[in-house]
Amino acid sequence: MAKVNKALFWSLFAAGGTLTAFVFPVLALITLIAAHGSPPDGIPEIMKFEQMQGLLANWFGKLAAFGTVSLALWHAAHRLRVGLHGLGLRADGLVAVVGYGIALVGTILAAYWLVQI
Amino acid sequence: MSAVQLELEILRYDPEKDQEPHFQTYQVACQEEWMVLDAINHVKDEVDTTLSYRWSCHMAVCGSCGMMIDGQPKLACKVSVKDYANKKVRIEPLANFPIERDLVVVQDDFMEKLKRVKPYIIRKEEQPIEAGEYKQSPAELKKFKQFTLCINCLCCYAACPEYALTPEFMGPAALALAHRYNTDSRDQGLAERHKELSKPEGVWDCSFTDTCSIACPKHVDPASALQQLKIATTVQWYKELIGMGDK
Amino acid sequence: MELIKTDIAIVGAGGAGLRTAIAVAESNPDLKVALISKVYPMRSHTCAAEGGAAGVIKSDDSLDLHFNDTVGGGDWLTDQDVVEYFVNEAPKELLQLEHWGCPWSREPNGSVGVRPFGGMKIKRTWFAADKSGFHILHTLFQTSLKYPSIERFDEFFSIDLLMADGRCQGVVAMEMKSGRLFRFQAKAVVLCSGGAGRMFPFSTNGAIKTGDGTAMAYRAGVPTKDMEFVQYHPTGLLATGILLTEGCRGEGGVLRNKDGYRYLQDYGMGPETPLGEPVLKTMELGPRDRLSQAFWHEQQKGNTIPTSWGDSTHLDMTHLGEKHIDERLPLVRELSITYAGVDPVKEPVPIRPVVHYMMGGIHTNIDAETPVPGLFAVGECACASLNGANRLGSNSLTELLVFGKRAATNAVEFARNRNAEANESELQEQADKAQTKIRELVQRSGGTESIAGLRAEMTKSLEEGAGIYRTEETLQKTCNTIADLRKRYAGIELHDKSNVFNTDLFQALELGNMLALAQTVAEGALARKESRGSHQRLDYEARDDEQYLKHTLAYYQGDEAPRIDYHDVVITKSKPGVRDYSGGAK
Amino acid sequence: MAYVRPVSKTTWYLKDRNYTIHMINELTSVFIGLYALLLLWGIGAVASGDKAYYQFFLECLTSPGMLVLLWVTTIVIFYHAIAWFKVTPKAMPIQKGEAFVPGGVIAGAHYVIWVLFSLVVLYFAGVF
Structure with a gap:
């Protein structure tokens, strides 16, 4: 079982790490711009509902969003597990269950919501 | 022949006398061309014959004289005394290994792990000697060549924080050698080695700090081997999952 | 036990x-x-x-x-x-x-x-x-x-x-x-x-x-x-004696004296071969004994380069190019840079003959x-x-x-x-003797001799007496010195009494072993009154197949010098001839 | 008896600069995780319709506390990308003919793709 977990989780971690390295910076940047609101000097509004819905309405968009969110969660869960172990937290089993649990729930939720859009 | 003055603080431990290790200081006037090993040899020959340490080739190929010099794992025969001129230099046995005596560490653990990765050519069918050599292009050779250069000095184990925290971890040198055979065009043993490598204490305890590669005095890159092994181990796991595991 | x-x-x-x-x-x-x-x-x-x-x-x-x-x-x-x-x-x-x-x-x-x-x-x-x-x-x-x-x-x-x-x-x-x-x-x-x-x-x-x-x-x-x-390798790195492989010369490296002159041509290994085109069994691709002997002659003539680590000549590989050196001689390059501070890609490397093989x-x-x-x-x-x-x-x-x-x-x-x-009782008795020998060596006190001291005298004496060129006089002196050192060996005292990884003890045992063998080297060389291969006598310059186409055997005689005897060489199809390393030129 | 030196299980990463950097790299995962959750939250909001999206998601992002967190997250995410690309050549060396492609070239190619991809996304997002 342990054998199963390690290869599986590591591959999700590695894929997630690579994907987030490429995708997250620009997404975070856009989120940051959107969060600052639209000042009156004419910077176009971004992350509007219609735009988001349009993006996630087609299957390509759904798949991309699902992959990004899910792999990022698995990446973070796995890496945090290793990191906490390094920090001296020896409850590795608990950390794994909680972390991977969150990633799993997130994955299911993402799929559920994306299908609804 | 100008002299370099060195103050060596050497960690001493004799299990028959000492509860725990302690430092002993030696002043050594070194010749400029000396390596740190020459300074230690000077202490042994002229000052204190009770000092114990391993050394042999004095050309950075036998791997005997790995030790912590100023906190870093190094081959004593490969670092110049000039690098530490007029300084206090701490000389300690390789980190992460039990101390047998003075600068001599217990290496049984590595020897056992090396054996477990099956560091030899595994083939389904041996070609008879009379049929000549296995053909191998220079490119195929180059693919694994750097990983053959490991001298087993164990500096990488001393540098590896994961080995310190989890002594069961197979560790950089043994795994780099597993990778060396896995990627040799003459070898067919990947699936067999996979059994050992895919255990938690196999490749998975590596968290990729890269410190093994930084420490390696022979410019081998075990960290790279480890990452490639993780990929190979994952691929092999998926293959076995769908019933195509045999290489 | x-x-x-x-x-x-x-x-x-x-x-x-x-x-x-x-x-x-x-x-x-x-x-x-x-x-x-x-x-x-x-x-x-x-x-x-x-x-x-x-x-x-x-x-x-x-x-x-x-x-x-x-x-x-x-x-x-x-x-x-x-x-x-x-x-x-x-x-x-x-x-x-x-x-x-x-x-x-x-x-x-x-x-x-x-x-x-x-x-x-x-x-x-x-x-x-x-x-x-x-x-x-x-x-x-x-x-x-x-x-x-x-x-x-x-x-x-x-x-x-x-x-x-x-x-x-x-x-x-x-x-x-x-x-x-x-x-x-x-x-x-x-x-x-x-x-x-x-x-x-x-x-x-x-x-x-x-x-x-x-x-x-x-x-x-x-x-x-x-x-x-005793084989002297012609290209040992100065100061440390680290080996620079014969492959350096195989790949085209050449030996030069202080004037940059390729001196091997003066010692029966010429004519000079073009740079970068080594010719087999000629010049730098002569055998090791001849090359080391040539160095000795250059030294006598004052053609070597004096340094603080002794006289040297140069191994020049600068014409081989970085790519070739990195591919074929990476260790040589690393060793030269680390231990001599010389990059063979750019400069000739200082070398001298060094004891390599028995x-x-x-x-x-x-x-x-x-x-x-x-x-x-x-x-x-x-x-x-x-x-x-x-x-x-x-x-x-x-x-x-x-x-x-x-x-x-x-x-x-x-x-x-x-x-x-197996003769168990006899074997156990011998093992017990070894035990006693070790115990006596470790516990002995009041000795005045040091391991490092005796070792230094032994190595110096062998080099002086039984080096590249030998004479009756130097060999006799070395034989006497080694015999004396073997006596003094009884006076060493170990300061390390520990049972755990006692390198003091191992060095003492190693010294005893070397002293015994040093005597076979010196005595064998003294008895062989001819010059052959790596054994060169200035007082007997020629090979003497009549008397010495024989193997030297040395038998242990306890504290005394070994008994020297001889043993026939097996010759099947090649009769003793002339060793020719002149590339066919006469 | 051989002497085993004690190893601190909680402070070892402070002993060596490379260990510390490694620990920092590991902890970027906290922010990767947080941002992934934010995306998930956004997806949920989109699924809940127009009003919910603005009220329970986008407007929440504009609070001062959230802004600070977003700034930190963005910086860490950029750091993660750079650190990740730096080690990629080690994990996936590429041999062309006999020689290996230099690590810098592989990392460089990653950067080129990264920048191009980001520009395209920014364009379609309407940032410019």
Whole structure:
């Protein structure tokens, strides 16, 4: 079982790490711009509902969003597990269950919501 | 022949006398061309014959004289005394290994792990000697060549924080050698080695700090081997999952 | 004292010991092998061999050519039946290593590459860049891990052979981490313990090369053979004596004196060959003895470069180019930069001849047998008379493979056919004696001699008296000095009384071993009143086949100097002739 | 008896600069995780319709506390990308003919793709 977990989780971690390295910076940047609101000097509004819905309405968009969110969660869960172990937290089993649990729930939720859009 | 003055603080431990290790200081006037090993040899020959340490080739190929010099794992025969001129230099046995005596560490653990990765050519069918050599292009050779250069000095184990925290971890040198055979065009043993490598204490305890590669005095890159092994181990796991595991 | 019962005990886990162990385990997995070594296998000095291993593989080569090169290179002091067997087996053994994964350098078509070497008429040296010995050692060591019947005893220091009923029945060794003695009881014993280059002050040899196995056999009554033949490698790095492989010259490196002149042409190895186009058996590709002797003459003429580390000449590789050096000689470059501060790509490297290899050793025959039944020896510790008066570069790595396998075959046969009960009480008595000897050495107090002090006097005396050129006078002086040092050895006192990894003790034992062997070198050289190969006498400049086409045997006589005797050379098809390294020019 | 030196299980990463950097790299995962959860939250909001999206997602992002967190997250995410690309050549060396492609070239190619991809996304997002 342990054998199963390690290869599986590591591959999700590695894929997630690579994907987030490429995708997250620009997404975070856009989120940051959107969060600052639209000042009156004419910077176009971004992350509007219609735009988001349009993006996630087609299957390509759904798949991309699902992959990004899910792999990022698995990446973070796995890496945090290793990191906490390094920090001296020896409850590795608990950390794994909680972390991977969150990633799993997130994955299911993402799929559920994306299908609804 | 100008002299370099060195103050060596050497960690001493004799299990028959000492509860725990302690430092002993030696002043050594070194010749400029000396390596740190020459300074230690000077202490042994002229000052204190009770000092114990391993050394042999004095050309950075036998791997005997790995030790912590100023906190870093190094081959004593490969670092110049000039690098530490007029300084206090701490000389300690390789980190992460039990101390047998003075600068001599217990290496049984590595020897056992090396054996477990099956560091030899595994083939389904041996070609008879009379049929000549296995053909191998220079490119195929180059693919694994750097990983053959490991001298087993164990500096990488001393540098590896994961080995310190989890002594069961197979560790950089043994795994780099597993990778060396896995990627040799003459070898067919990947699936067999996979059994050992895919255990938690196999490749998975590596968290990729890269410190093994930084420490390696022979410019081998075990960290790279480890990452490639993780990929190979994952691929092999998926293959076995769908019933195509045999290489 | 712990008793270990085994079938074959092997002392030394370098190339020879590992090859022997594997050969036994492969063909006779039911036989137990005890592989005993004072260092972990990968620390053995085989790892320092650089250039390569000779074996006929290419179509332009032939076994006869390899035979002729070896016999001539050895100045006809080789046993020709041994050479014939050797050249015949060499390619098979090197191929076997290839099958075990040795990373030999390759040609573009994927076949094994060969490089030129000194004294060889054809390119026939298999190489793994310039770390051939290292790769051979690690390939053998790693392969040996396959065999469950090989039990290693790493860091066990062998003290004495155990002899009873006229045969060798084991060895007594100390577990270095505990100081406990172990009695290994074996049906056959194979010594693979390496040479003794540390007898000399300036040597390519590692600290472990102290002739322990040879001395052990010598003390047990086995004669040493041809010990006066000591090879000086012509290109040792100044200051440290680190080896710069003959491959440097094989790839086109040249030797220059202080005027930049390629001096080898003045010593019968000319005419000068064009830069970057080395010609086999000419100039820099002459044999090692001749090149080292040429250095000595240049030194006498004042053509060498004085430095704080002694006189030097230059090994110039600057015309080879960075790419070629990095591909073929990466270690040489690294060593030159680290230990001499000189980049061979840009500057000539300062070098001088350095003690490299003992042609002599334990007297063995074509079967790797010593005169004592049940005792075999392989590699540098042995003298199978393959190398004669001067070993050709790249023959020794092959030798330990070929004769490792041979020794295994014969040791197995001996062990199988020997059902006689071990003489337990006699063996235990001998082991107890060894125990007492060690205890006495450790506990002795009031001594005034230091190990390092005696060692320094020994090395200095050997270099002065039994160096590249020798005379009656210098040799006699050295013989006297060594005899005196052996007496003074009784006056050493160990300051380390610990049982755990007591290197003070091991160094004392090593010094005792070296002193015994140093005497065989000096006495053998004094008795040999001729010049042959690496043994050059200024007072007897010519080779004397009438009287000295014979092997020197030295027999242990306790505290006295050894008894010197002689043994016939086996000559089958090559009559002694002239060694010609002038590229055919007269 | 051989002496085993104690190893701190909680402070080892402060002993060596490389260890510390490694620990920092590991802890970037906290922010990767947080941002992934934010994306998930956004997806949920989109699924809940127009009003919910603005009210329970986009407007929440504009609070001062959230802004600070977003700034930190963005910086860490950029750091993660750079650190990740730096080690990629080690995990996936590429051999062309006999020689290996230099690590810098592989990392460089990653950067080129990264920048191009980001520009395209920014364009379609309407940032410019």
